[in-house]
Amino acid sequence: MSHQIATLAERKPAKKGTQTAHRVRRAALKLFARQGYAAVSMRQIATEVGVQPGALYNHFSTKQEILKDLMLSHMRDLLEAWQEHAANTDRPSDPLEAFVTFHIRHHLQRTEEVFISYMELRNLESQNFSEVEVERRRYEAILTAILEDGVKRGVYRIKETRVATRAIIAMLTGIPTWYRESGMLSAEQIEAIYLDMVHGSVSAMPLSPARKNR
Amino acid sequence: MSHQIATLAERKPAKKGTQTAHRVRRAALKLFARQGYAAVSMRQIATEVGVQPGALYNHFSTKQEILKDLMLSHMRDLLEAWQEHAANTDRPSDPLEAFVTFHIRHHLQRTEEVFISYMELRNLESQNFSEVEVERRRYEAILTAILEDGVKRGVYRIKETRVATRAIIAMLTGIPTWYRESGMLSAEQIEAIYLDMVHGSVSAMPLSPARKNR
DNA sequence: GTTGAAAATGAATGATCGTTCATTTATTTT
DNA sequence: AAAATAAATGAACGATCATTCATTTTCAAC
Numbered sequence: 001m002s003h004q005i006a007t008l009a010e011r012k013p014a015k016k017g018t019q020t021a022h023r024v025r026r027a028a029l030k031l032f033a034r035q036g037y038a039a040v041s042m043r044q045i046a047t048e049v050g051v052q053p054g055a056l057y058n059h060f061s062t063k064q065e066i067l068k069d070l071m072l073s074h075m076r077d078l079l080e081a082w083q084e085h086a087a088n089t090d091r092p093s094d095p096l097e098a099f100v101t102f103h104i105r106h107h108l109q110r111t112e113e114v115f116i117s118y119m120e121l122r123n124l125e126s127q128n129f130s131e132v133e134v135e136r137r138r139y140e141a142i143l144t145a146i147l148e149d150g151v152k153r154g155v156y157r158i159k160e161t162r163v164a165t166r167a168i169i170a171m172l173t174g175i176p177t178w179y180r181e182s183g184m185l186s187a188e189q190i191e192a193i194y195l196d197m198v199h200g201s202v203s204a205m206p207l208s209p210a211r212k213n214r
Numbered sequence: 215m216s217h218q219i220a221t222l223a224e225r226k227p228a229k230k231g232t233q234t235a236h237r238v239r240r241a242a243l244k245l246f247a248r249q250g251y252a253a254v255s256m257r258q259i260a261t262e263v264g265v266q267p268g269a270l271y272n273h274f275s276t277k278q279e280i281l282k283d284l285m286l287s288h289m290r291d292l293l294e295a296w297q298e299h300a301a302n303t304d305r306p307s308d309p310l311e312a313f314v315t316f317h318i319r320h321h322l323q324r325t326e327e328v329f330i331s332y333m334e335l336r337n338l339e340s341q342n343f344s345e346v347e348v349e350r351r352r353y354e355a356i357l358t359a360i361l362e363d364g365v366k367r368g369v370y371r372i373k374e375t376r377v378a379t380r381a382i383i384a385m386l387t388g389i390p391t392w393y394r395e396s397g398m399l400s401a402e403q404i405e406a407i408y409l410d411m412v413h414g415s416v417s418a419m420p421l422s423p424a425r426k427n428r
Numbered sequence: 429g430t431t432g433a434a435a436a437t438g439a440a441t442g443a444t445c446g447t448t449c450a451t452t453t454a455t456t457t458t
Numbered sequence: 459a460a461a462a463t464a465a466a467t468g469a470a471c472g473a474t475c476a477t478t479c480a481t482t483t484t485c486a487a488c
Contacts, residue, residue: 163404202414
């Protein structure tokens, strides 16, 4: 499952097989995101990779396994990235801001994965669905904890932190569906707008003037 | 034998054909929502209706046309419902509240349509996509206008009303993906929570204590 | 009740689907 | 360089796909 990324001082050359497996993932990611899992054939994936259909089965035993692999590794990448981000940020003055910023940046660089992860859940067989769901809940729990802490500290006014979590994540995750790099707004501007909105949606107090015009 | 549904002042009995067309729509709606457009076959739809596959083509010329019909009529129902709602509500003190409440109530009663409308856009052929997109933008424009008016009146602090529109609609439209009637929260409670959050996300001022505990 | 139209049937069309497999080719290990 | 292993080929499998159509059945209008 662990596809190694060649870091600087890496020794071993990537084997042919794992190279191809990686290209299959990339091809499937692109095609699933564009057309949807059910509408993409193994033949299309094979063509995109530049290989015969049968060859795919040297790397994945079924089409379903490709989907599971993509969705699960997306969620695990996300959680891993958050762990790293949180570890490297020492005591953020505003944990909610840290989370929102992280989420937006991470997702804006992975629009295809986001599409798949939020649209292809129904195409996962139940066992695979459960596995993905575990990771999703784990991620949601991070935000819920931040909100609950804020409530305890009296800075947030929300009553149902689980509901607020879903509301916020839905709001943020919608960005990649319409954001285009060619658009009028930069990623930083969007980040600032959403940060303000999220803040306002949960805060007991309005933004202080100092925070407002950054 | 056939019992037609008699509405109040209705004269004409529904013809057999239009009855069947309606059942095809219902069956397709249910199946598309559960499995996705691409994963549903015309045979499945026919079985659900209780008819042979070929009979479907007396009412819809292609599978694509069924999808288009469902998505387009969903959007038109939505717009029509809003017009009616707005007409019957005389000068709402808070237009944003009126919109949010309307949106939540309307969508919570149409979870299958919502699923299809936000997941099957990519399966629409470009001509059909454009038609649906026109209606969607029309709907978004309603909220944008409300926000812009609020900005002019100085009660909202948002800079990009188009972005805020998408953020709010994404937040609200996410509800049907997790809401279950059997859950702990009633539709009214959810409405109240989201109303607070939306309000906070755009307002220049925090909620007044009077509004807060309703 | 007859008649013409609408709706449904049942069978078939060619295309495409995911997957398998014996075999050949390429790569890694010894 | 030889042996062992991994990857890719090319062809095929049965199943299922959306759609068509001649025919029969059902229904609505007169």
